[in-house]
Amino acid sequence: MEYLPLVARVSLALIFLNSGIKHALGFSGFAEMIGQTLPLAGLLAAGTVLFQLAGAVSLILGYRVKLGATLLILFLIPASLVFHNFLADPSELSSFLKNLGLIGGLLLLIYAGPGKISIDQDISA
Numbered sequence: 060m061e062y063l064p065l066v067a068r069v070s071l072a073l074i075f076l077n078s079g080i081k082h083a084l085g086f087s088g089f090a091e092m093i094g095q096t097l098p099l100a101g102l103l104a105a106g107t108v109l110f111q112l113a114g115a116v117s118l119i120l121g122y123r124v125k126l127g128a129t130l131l132i133l134f135l136i137p138a139s140l141v142f143h144n145f146l147a148d149p150s151e152l153s154s155f156l157k158n159l160g161l162i163g164g165l166l167l168l169i170y171a172g173p174g175k176i177s178i179d180q181d182i183s184a
Contacts, residue, residue, distance in 0.1 A: 064174025065121070071164050072118035075131055079111030096141060110134040118168070121177020128165040135162050 082089045086104060093107075094100030110130045117127025135158050145152040173179045 061175050064171070065176045067164070068118040068121060068124065068168065068173065068177075071161065071168070072115040074161070075111045075134075076115035076119070079108050079115060082111070083108045107134060107138075121173040121179055124173035124177065124179060125169050128168045132162055132165050135165075 082104065086108070089107075090100045090104035093103050097103055111134060114127040114131035114134070117123050117130070139155050139158040139162075143151040143154040143158060145155045
């Protein structure tokens with residue numbers, strides 16, 4: 060049972076790690092896509108990559124997990140509302156609900172802490 064929080068953290072982190080790497084490698088195209096909807100596309104794209112990679116590494120290592128989870132939530136909320144607005148486009152409902160589920164998992168990490176197998180080694184976990 061002591062490995063479950065580690066497995067949960069890594070499972071949550073992988074989607075952000077994959078996305079952050081993909082967006083970093085195709086940065087210009089990613090920024091262009093954001094620019095079709097929002098101003099300051101380069102800045103927002105850079106912030107997205109930074110939040111995704113920093114949050115994912117934080118979760119995987121178990122280092123400052125509450126901060127890492129918060130960064131990922133701060134990314135997910137506007138991304139869900141702007142790019143997965145199911146009210147404007149009903150085909151986005153599954154993506155919106157996936158993000159809502161990720162937010163729920165990240166909130167549980169904030170509440171429960173990283174678990175015993177982590178750099179933080181939260182005693183309350």
